[in-house]
Amino acid sequence: MNDAIRMTIDEVFDTTKELLLVQGFSENHANAIANTVTAAERDECRHHGLFRISFYVNSLLAGHASGTAEPTISDLAPGVIRIDAKRGFSPLALERGYAPLIERAKSQGVAVLAINNALSVSALWPETERLAEEGLCSFAFVSAAPYVAPAGGTKPLFGTNPMAFSWPRPGKYPLVFDQAASASARGEIQIRLRDGKPLEEGWAIGPDGKPTTDPREALAGAQLPFGGVKGSSIALMVELLAGPLVGDKLSFESGEDDKAGTGAPCGGELIIAIDPARCVEGGDRAAQLAHGELLFSAILEQEGTRLPSDRRYQARERTAEEGVMVPRSLYENLQSLKSGVKKINLQAYEGDHVLAKQSA
Amino acid sequence: MNDAIRMTIDEVFDTTKELLLVQGFSENHANAIANTVTAAERDECRHHGLFRISFYVNSLLAGHASGTAEPTISDLAPGVIRIDAKRGFSPLALERGYAPLIERAKSQGVAVLAINNALSVSALWPETERLAEEGLCSFAFVSAAPYVAPAGGTKPLFGTNPMAFSWPRPGKYPLVFDQAASASARGEIQIRLRDGKPLEEGWAIGPDGKPTTDPREALAGAQLPFGGVKGSSIALMVELLAGPLVGDKLSFESGEDDKAGTGAPCGGELIIAIDPARCVEGGDRAAQLAHGELLFSAILEQEGTRLPSDRRYQARERTAEEGVMVPRSLYENLQSLKSGVKKINLQAYEGDHVLAKQSA
Numbered sequence: 001m002n003d004a005i006r007m008t009i010d011e012v013f014d015t016t017k018e019l020l021l022v023q024g025f026s027e028n029h030a031n032a033i034a035n036t037v038t039a040a041e042r043d044e045c046r047h048h049g050l051f052r053i054s055f056y057v058n059s060l061l062a063g064h065a066s067g068t069a070e071p072t073i074s075d076l077a078p079g080v081i082r083i084d085a086k087r088g089f090s091p092l093a094l095e096r097g098y099a100p101l102i103e104r105a106k107s108q109g110v111a112v113l114a115i116n117n118a119l120s121v122s123a124l125w126p127e128t129e130r131l132a133e134e135g136l137c138s139f140a141f142v143s144a145a146p147y148v149a150p151a152g153g154t155k156p157l158f159g160t161n162p163m164a165f166s167w168p169r170p171g172k173y174p175l176v177f178d179q180a181a182s183a184s185a186r187g188e189i190q191i192r193l194r195d196g197k198p199l200e201e202g203w204a205i206g207p208d209g210k211p212t213t214d215p216r217e218a219l220a221g222a223q224l225p226f227g228g229v230k231g232s233s234i235a236l237m238v239e240l241l242a243g244p245l246v247g248d249k250l251s252f253e254s255g256e257d258d259k260a261g262t263g264a265p266c267g268g269e270l271i272i273a274i275d276p277a278r279c280v281e282g283g284d285r286a287a288q289l290a291h292g293e294l295l296f297s298a299i300l301e302q303e304g305t306r307l308p309s310d311r312r313y314q315a316r317e318r319t320a321e322e323g324v325m326v327p328r329s330l331y332e333n334l335q336s337l338k339s340g341v342k343k344i345n346l347q348a349y350e351g352d353h354v355l356a357k358q359s360a
Numbered sequence: 361m362n363d364a365i366r367m368t369i370d371e372v373f374d375t376t377k378e379l380l381l382v383q384g385f386s387e388n389h390a391n392a393i394a395n396t397v398t399a400a401e402r403d404e405c406r407h408h409g410l411f412r413i414s415f416y417v418n419s420l421l422a423g424h425a426s427g428t429a430e431p432t433i434s435d436l437a438p439g440v441i442r443i444d445a446k447r448g449f450s451p452l453a454l455e456r457g458y459a460p461l462i463e464r465a466k467s468q469g470v471a472v473l474a475i476n477n478a479l480s481v482s483a484l485w486p487e488t489e490r491l492a493e494e495g496l497c498s499f500a501f502v503s504a505a506p507y508v509a510p511a512g513g514t515k516p517l518f519g520t521n522p523m524a525f526s527w528p529r530p531g532k533y534p535l536v537f538d539q540a541a542s543a544s545a546r547g548e549i550q551i552r553l554r555d556g557k558p559l560e561e562g563w564a565i566g567p568d569g570k571p572t573t574d575p576r577e578a579l580a581g582a583q584l585p586f587g588g589v590k591g592s593s594i595a596l597m598v599e600l601l602a603g604p605l606v607g608d609k610l611s612f613e614s615g616e617d618d619k620a621g622t623g624a625p626c627g628g629e630l631i632i633a634i635d636p637a638r639c640v641e642g643g644d645r646a647a648q649l650a651h652g653e654l655l656f657s658a659i660l661e662q663e664g665t666r667l668p669s670d671r672r673y674q675a676r677e678r679t680a681e682e683g684v685m686v687p688r689s690l691y692e693n694l695q696s697l698k699s700g701v702k703k704i705n706l707q708a709y710e711g712d713h714v715l716a717k718q719s720a
Binding site for chain 2: 077080108109110111137150151152154155157226228229230231233234237240241243246247252270272274275276278279280281283284287292294295298299302303304305306308
């Protein structure tokens with residue numbers, strides 16, 4: 001059962017797009033989601049790749065997501081663009097937002113994109129990388145289902161609440177980091193439950209509020225923020241930015257909204273884009289970027305360091321040649337979805353309840 | 361020698377302003393710095409209060425800082441204001457920046473303030489709190505002298521690189537956090553050296569790159585980021601925002617620039633201010649802030665939690681009644697500076713070299 005099928009990057013895209021169309025997504029959504037899933041597989045971010053297809057399809061079948069809603073765009077201020085995703089998944093909303101956000105960031109110096117009512121199950125590095133390719137420095141913030149206790153507390157309240165940041169590099173892939181405010185990914189806890197392995201210390205507390213390394217206790221209790229109080233502050237900031245600031249849900253409200261238990265939170269996302277060339281007298285972007293390179297060189301001079309995203313970019317080079325390896329069970333599930341079967345193979349689904357069922 | 365003198369908040373301000381004038385600061389700078397020092401004492405952030413006066417005066421006497429430079433302001437884009445502090449301390453530059461930044465954030469929805477050539481030895485919460493009092497959500501980023509190794513590395517490169525964030529609260533002090541990207545404050549390591557106490561694990565590495573709990577080894581080696589790789593990413597982000605983005609120094613360049621070893625880095629600061637009411641359709645600020653309060657209530661319902669800054673605000677209420685206790689040696693040093701003595705009492709100075717001397 002551990003064997004795997006090799007797929008080329010093009011096959012990943014074609015399979016994903018076709019099955020999404022068959023399952024009822026519109027051409028626009030199928031295309032945008034397939035691009036996002038393919039980018040994740042290409043960079044070997046497998047949690048956000050083909051494994052995620054179950055979230056997309058489950059949410060559609062459960063009536064939690066729209067597969068056809070066309071995002072609408074509005075101008076809230078010279079520096080603020082809003083996109084209403086209307087309960088569609090975020091990739092199409094983002095695709096519609098790039099051009100106006102980039103235009104505003106360059107004309108105003110700084111601009112924000114407020115996305116509402118979007119289902120988010122993808123990573124944040126694609127949008128920040130895209131903005132950096134346009135020469136912009138950018139941030140992205142999104143909240144999630146409530147899994148993480150605030151520092152000092154004992155109950156889940158915050159989402160894993162990732163934030164991403166990007167900085168352009170001349171002639172190179174941009175510098176990007178995309179990191180959860182939780183000490184570990186939730187998927188990693190689920191995988192350790194499946195594999196019967198303990199967690200690292202500091203990742204979680206049990207339902208009694210006490211530290212635990214037992215994955216089952218952790219999933220029934222709460223994850224912890226990274227870095228204690230400071231990581232908890234970051235999680236709190238992300239809640240405010242992706243929620244009240246853009247007039248959208250807090251993580252616990254997204255959890256309540258997900259009545260079908262799909263694990264795909266519906267809520268807001270905030271993106272901030274800044275044009276470096278508008279932040280200095282005379283605007284010499286090349287000099288600013290060269291200055292960034294000086295910092296990166298000084299980091300890499302130290303043995304044992306690497307830049308955020310370097311592993312992703314190495315994977316990208318490799319998978320362009322070699323394709324990606326997909327577990328046979330997942331591959332077969334994709335084929336089944338493509339043939340029109342309107343049912344998720346639960347073995348391929350990462351959600352807590354499924355893993356809990358497997359391990360019960 | 362451990363006795364202390366009680367000073368009222370007004371006395372802190374008057375003493376500070378007078379001694380700064382006597383030492384050669386202009387009326388404008390003396391006033392702005394005295395406000396900043398007084399706010400820190402009032403909130404019992406003693407590292408940034410009267411103890412810091414040695415940094416201000418030392419830097420002036422060493423010719424590292426200007427005590428009289430008038431900051432100049434320029435418009436770089438509809439959403440970008442620049443202030444050149446001309447090697448003056450940051451409080452006056454900030455004071456000049458608030459009005460235009462607030463006006464732009466409200467008219468554009470989002471705006472940034474890029475500060476250049478400012479000496480920064482104060483905290484970042486005063487500026488973010490001030491912006492939140494105007495109903496804005498804000499971020500501030502500043503780099504510092506190079507003390508912190510990148511994750512995986514062994515040599516100091518990043519500053520302790522604080523970032524601050526604020527969110528307005530109706531009828532209450534704003535929610536503000538202001539936290540270094542290092543695992544501990546440098547001052548805390550210095551204090552443990554003085555007191556002969558070990559450090560916590562994970563704070564630092566020695567000159568050999570190995571973990572240490574010895575304060576002397578730590579000061580000769582490097583501090584570590586909080587939260588491992590994720591905190592290191594935050595430190596890297598702050599370096600880029602306060603340096604290349606605004607066309608100013610990286611931490612290691614600020615270190616090289618500080619030829620007199622004053623410990624007061626000269627460089628950039630970036631502030632981002634967003635008007636929540638411009639980020640939602642219809643702009644109902646009251647509803648957005650009420651939504652934030654819902655989150656804060658949910659946090660505080662959990663026993664063991666508190667909101668960032670709550671301790672500062674409690675101190676603020678207390679010191680308004682009781683004043684602050686100032687160590688006699690520091691108090692006497694302040695009186696001596698006020699009487700015109702142009703020499704720092706090194707016993708009151710926190711810099712590494714002084715503590716190293718004390719403990720040698």
